[in-house]
Amino acid sequence: MGHEVKYPEGHVLLRKFHDPLPVVDRGEGVYLFDTSGKRYIDGSCGALVTSVGYGNKEVIDVISEQLARVPYVNGNHFTSAACEELAALLCERAPGRLDRAFFLSSGSEAIEAGIKFVRQYFVDAGKPAKHKVIARTPGYHGNTLFALSASGRPRYKKFFGPLLSEVVMIPTPYEYRSPVQPYEGAGEDYYVAALDEAIRREGAHTIACVLMETVSGTSTGGSCAPKNYFRRVQKLCRDNDILMIADEVLCGVGRTGTFYAADQESFEPDVMILGKGLNGGYAPLSAMLTRTDLVDVIAQASGSYMHAQTYINTPSSIAAGLGVIRYLDRHRVIEKSRDTGDYLRAELKKHFAGHPVVGHVGGRGMLAGLELVSNKATKAPIPRALKASETLNRMLLSKGLVSWFNTGQVDGTEGDVLVLGPPLTIKRAEVDELIAILRDGFDAWYAAFSKS
Ligand code: PLP
Numbered sequence: 001m002g003h004e005v006k007y008p009e010g011h012v013l014l015r016k017f018h019d020p021l022p023v024v025d026r027g028e029g030v031y032l033f034d035t036s037g038k039r040y041i042d043g044s045c046g047a048l049v050t051s052v053g054y055g056n057k058e059v060i061d062v063i064s065e066q067l068a069r070v071p072y073v074n075g076n077h078f079t080s081a082a083c084e085e086l087a088a089l090l091c092e093r094a095p096g097r098l099d100r101a102f103f104l105s106s107g108s109e110a111i112e113a114g115i116k117f118v119r120q121y122f123v124d125a126g127k128p129a130k131h132k133v134i135a136r137t138p139g140y141h142g143n144t145l146f147a148l149s150a151s152g153r154p155r156y157k158k159f160f161g162p163l164l165s166e167v168v169m170i171p172t173p174y175e176y177r178s179p180v181q182p183y184e185g186a187g188e189d190y191y192v193a194a195l196d197e198a199i200r201r202e203g204a205h206t207i208a209c210v211l212m213e214t215v216s217g218t219s220t221g222g223s224c225a226p227k228n229y230f231r232r233v234q235k236l237c238r239d240n241d242i243l244m245i246a247d248e249v250l251c252g253v254g255r256t257g258t259f260y261a262a263d264q265e266s267f268e269p270d271v272m273i274l275g276k277g278l279n280g281g282y283a284p285l286s287a288m289l290t291r292t293d294l295v296d297v298i299a300q301a302s303g304s305y306m307h308a309q310t311y312i313n314t315p316s317s318i319a320a321g322l323g324v325i326r327y328l329d330r331h332r333v334i335e336k337s338r339d340t341g342d343y344l345r346a347e348l349k350k351h352f353a354g355h356p357v358v359g360h361v362g363g364r365g366m367l368a369g370l371e372l373v374s375n376k377a378t379k380a381p382i383p384r385a386l387k388a389s390e391t392l393n394r395m396l397l398s399k400g401l402v403s404w405f406n407t408g409q410v411d412g413t414e415g416d417v418l419v420l421g422p423p424l425t426i427k428r429a430e431v432d433e434l435i436a437i438l439r440d441g442f443d444a445w446y447a448a449f450s451k452s
Contacts, residue, residue, distance in 0.1 A: 002023075003022060003038075005020065006019070006021070022034040022035075027050075027053075029425070030425070041401055041422075044402055044403050045422060046281065048250050048255065049277065051253065051280045051281075052324055052425055053423040056282075056323075059323030059324055062319050063282055070315055071315065072311075073314075075312035075313035075314070080315040082315045083315060087101035096270075096291075097293070098290060102117075103312060104288070104311065104312060105284040105311050105314075106142070107141075107249035108141070109309065110286035110288045111142050111150070111245075111249075111273055112147060117290060117294075118208050118245065120305065124297050125297050125301075127205075129205050133167050133207075133209055133211055134168045134169075134242075135151070135152065135167050135168070136152055136169065136172040138409045139212075139216060141211060141247055142249075145164060149166070149167045150167045154413070172191075175360075178191075184226045191225070191229060192232045192236070195210065195236055196236055209243040209245050210237060210243075210244055210245065212246060213248070214230075214252075214262050214269075215261045217251055217419075218406040220417065221362055221369015221370065221409075222367040222369045223362055230262075230267035233267065243271060244271070245269065245271040246261075248262070248272055249274060249276055249286065250277075253276075253325075254328060254337060255277050255424070257338040257341055258334065259328075270290065270291060272287075274286060277424075278325075279321055283316060285314075285317040285318060285321050337366050340366065340427070341367075343428055344366065344368060344422070344426075348361050349361045352442070356376070356446075357374065357446065357449075358376075366424050367419075368419070369420070370420075372388050372392075381415045381416065384407060384413055384414050384415075388449065389405035390405075391448075392405070392416075392442070393405050396441040399437050399444070401434065401438055403420060403438075405417060405418050405419060
């Protein structure tokens, strides 16, 4: 094996068939190294995952200890001290009345578990007509079939239409592209009215829940809702007996500067979904949090929650979550990351807001998005056929910066967003290095791109 592998070399089904992938060797702090010795600064934690960096000894020790003690048990047979401790840690700092946790492996699975929980709750509560889910476009909740159905990403659905479920879609608050301005005020009214209208149209008696990312992640590059949006959504939901599921797979566990992104919003979700930064990349781990009073309805009617998978509440994966949270707490990482995150976004604004193809620099905490456009006055996107995101990302990787991108946020097809979200542990000097590589890579990409 060389230092790069390109399909059809080897036996791995590499998802992308046209680009060679470097072979990674190891990671250390905010850096990755490939087998040729080349160093990359991880500007996006892979897919916004490795929140406490690579080679984190304190996290590894917690996992090693758990692996030696007992790596796996069937979650139908046993609980474990690790499982009980992580559930308590997450619940005691959770907003509102979230006081039960259920652990799975990926964000998509936890979304499925949350949707099934809500559906079973309403059937067990004697309201079987309540089955519809309201979700938002643009948005992303995962790639399993229901999570994909609820995702406002039309191009991901291209091949799978006949397999997907119907989900009622409303627009995501999207500051840069809000059709109604000012965003705080008339924009807020517009987005809340969209939910109100959907509830009236569909009939509250048919609607089980709304599923929303608290801070919209890769789909918009970190767009935050207007100030009172969630409070007003919550009122509509409570008035209509609709549960709120907050998807914090990407924005939770410190990514936006507080443990839960909901801590900066005025609402109390009925179900919360976590993943990515919860495990820091040390093991696949996601979580669904909910309320005992809802669980009790199921306990008294059906007698068990009708959702199980082989890896529910797996101790060794849970140890990754325990290690990450203990580390975050012990070193006050989230608190410190607020300053560094502000610095990162300020530097991005300073160096990129004036760039001819950067329409907007947004985000919150250690999450930032640069929206690429062909015309800043009209906000017209760069024609997708030019593959701006793909070519820019390839250039940045060649310069030693790992970043993430999303496309299609404008109308399902058009639109390019560069997403950055380095480890929460990144230091200012490392942010400076990240920005320097980004500027160099961006300039080199733009020089070639503007001629094409
Ligand atoms: N929800 C959000 C907001 C996400 O960003 C993602 C993944 O990117 C998911 C859910 C799905 O998580 P996973 O890829 O772990 O299944």
